[in-house]
Amino acid sequence: MDSEVLAQLTEILEEDQISTNDTILEHHSKDESYHAAHLPEVVLFPRSSEEVSRILALADRTKTPVTPFGLGSGLEGHVVPSSGGISIDFSEMTQIIEVREDDLVVRVQPGVTRSMLDNALKKYGLFFPVDPGADATIGGMTATNASGTTSLKYGVMKDQIRSLEVVTPQGEIIKTGSLALKSSSGYNLTDLYTGSEGTLGCITEITLSLYGVPENITAARATFPSINDAVDAVTSIVQAGVPAARMELVDEASIRQVNRLVETAYEENPTLFLEFHGNEAGLKQDVQFTKEILFDNHCTDVIFEKDNQARMKLWEGRHNLAYAYVHDYPGRSLMVTDVCVPISSLAEAIIFGREQLEENNLPGGIVGHVGDGNYHAFIMIDKTDEKEMQKADDFNQAIVEHALSRGGTCTGEHGVGIGKKKYLEAEHGAALGVMKTIKKALDPNNIMNPGKFIDIE
Template sequence: MSHLPPALPARTAPPECLAELAALVGDRLATGTAIREQHGKDESFHVAFPPDAVVFATSTEEVSAVVKICARYGTPVIPFGTGTSLEGHIAALQGGICIDVSRMNAVLEVRPEDLDCTVQAGVTRKQLNEFIRDTGLFFPIDPGADASIGGMTATRASGTNAVRYGTMRENVLALTVVLCDGRVIRTSRRARKSAAGYDLTRLFVGSEGTLGIITEVTLRLYGIPETISAAVCPFPGVEEAVNTVIATIQSSIPVARVEFLDALQMKAINAYSKLSHAETPTLFFEFHGSPAGVQEQVEMVQALAADHGGTDFQWANAPEERARLWDARHKAYYAGLGLRPGCSGFSSDVCVPISRLADCIVETRADLDASGLLCPIVGHVGDGNFHVLFIVNPDDPKELETALALNDRLVQRALSMDGTCTGEHGVGYGKMEFLETEHGDALDVMRAIKKALDPANLLNPGKIVRL
């Protein structure tokens, strides 16, 4: 099963470049086949493109030195965090050097009084939350995978908590970035607001390594909620479940998480996680706040659910019950694959205005059912974002062709509703073809920014925009 990008000319790292890198980092330059292949493949179905070598960097200064060497030889540079991206983001399409920042995993400073912290790019979200647990604070962005903070920033990640806490866009205060010529800049100070110049922080958040290499990130933190409660509610149909979410958001009820799982996905997680939920369209909720506040939120949502046909509203208050519930949700991908053992899957996502969410999911579900493929739907529906998992036989090219056609129609459907081709997966090379439809002439502005900041197209070439 494969999905190839347009052919690009190779720009293989010359021996002189590799020799200088070896002199700089010693045995932290790896050229073995297995390591290179690992660093050219993310968790998607897209074809892998291994780099010529991998540098395991340990500091911003070292990343800068590596980039300067590569720039002298015209060698592309591709940053790597944990490899959990989903649209071919880390493929070395023209060869070059992969800079692995996983050893840059220090929490540099935590400032509880300011509710912020600064970390190196290789720190993962779970590592950060474990480190700050004793401060009474937490970092809420949860894309499911234990991704690196640098990678989450580069792809503008979000996840299950985004409906209340926002995405990486809202939670990154400042960045340290290495530019294409090795210069190091800091995009902002730590003030919570500023009107001083262009917003460079937002420019690099979501740039996927195409404008600069993120080496340090300053993040917002939040107090751990006094009370956390979760609930599960099945519905007779997709529209009833999604309309409950719309009513909840329009009522300004501050739910922390609200996840949609269709009937097929509920069947999958019941089998995979040994649960016994009704196999109908279902919503998973989580509520954060004071005991009285959480109680009020739950009662309001329960009433809205009942108005839309949700009659079996079940609480999950104990920590172990909540953990089991959300563990099942986070394993939805693997549960879906369990529906067809031996098959492969790829996940796609779109996001639409919440008022069009029910229409988009209902139309998508009908399209998927007519195709004959098994394709469960899950979604962070509180902000209009949902995912389709296409499960196909890797030895049947026709199934892949069908899945790709379904994905094309999914994206075009979302765009026709003034939505976006990706709510959180990002572009990589997998969704570049949709950007012209989505952005029109604005895509030329993106190209102009890319050319201004990376005129030789050395930084993660072949992603987001084509030059």
């Protein structure tokens, strides 16, 4: 990146919006995963879509790589500026632009975090359901099509997004979608940019659907003698059509982490964390039916957390599991697998993953949004130990290949980034060619997050 580009940036941004400070560069070189860091040459902090537009136009003209950065809570290296160049940090674009209470809609800037949005919505009695665990930015969650524990009932990011403002690699500001709940008007650009991981432009505004806080919420913990029984119970609940809001599997190792982290004394056996949202009478009937299915599947104990604080604690434990593992293994790095399979293949997929974990003697545990067919193995790896790294990578590959052979996907919610790039050919075949054609057409100079999931040569 030549000094001419840096000089031109000073014509677009104030001095305090441009940083080449070592600590800042270092902070923008990595995410929370095991992926190798790479420094950007400069970090920019735009305050408006117009500034982003001028930055991208300059980058395109000078063929300078651009990597968008939310909070760095990703798990596949999306924000690592693999080719150097510019890291655009959205932490100065954190406005909640408009809450349309009557339309159950909110417009936000990309740097708004989940907790910022939660707090702003409280007074309206509304909430935004997608909870990927980390307190990620809405921009980052949009870029990876994130999901989480409540996606079973409410859907993933793409199901919530009505409209996006995107700055194209050429610096044009476009608006996709509309405020309407549905549309058949033209190509669905909203869903194309959602999950495109910063490879097609910068997302500068997101319009999201909101929901009324449920009238009643019931959470429960159900313990099982084996993971197999727990997964069978989940499969039966899904197939019976019980509208559960959350169904999370937490294995023994992970329950131990939860207990240490939030100081609970949950029984250390394979456990399902469940939650139901609805009206009082309907919920009672759903819970009763679910209980029957759980016990039919050898559940040994179900404890209902009616108290709001006990319920919050349960989900706090689940959401912070990744951090619990990281703290428990100082000096090691986190690798998280993320396959998603059709529900009928879930039990064998998890059993396979569990066996592979034990066979390879890798420290970690298994958790998952099992109602969706999505599960994660958290593995704590020593990045300096080449042999262990290879073992962990082989493990990840075995899990992905197993999922793909069952018609599943290599990533249910974390995205491709660096880590899953090598599996795209196997998953998408000739469709990957279509993706490349789109990338080439929309970003011919390949400035947007180059080296990440899609290569164009």
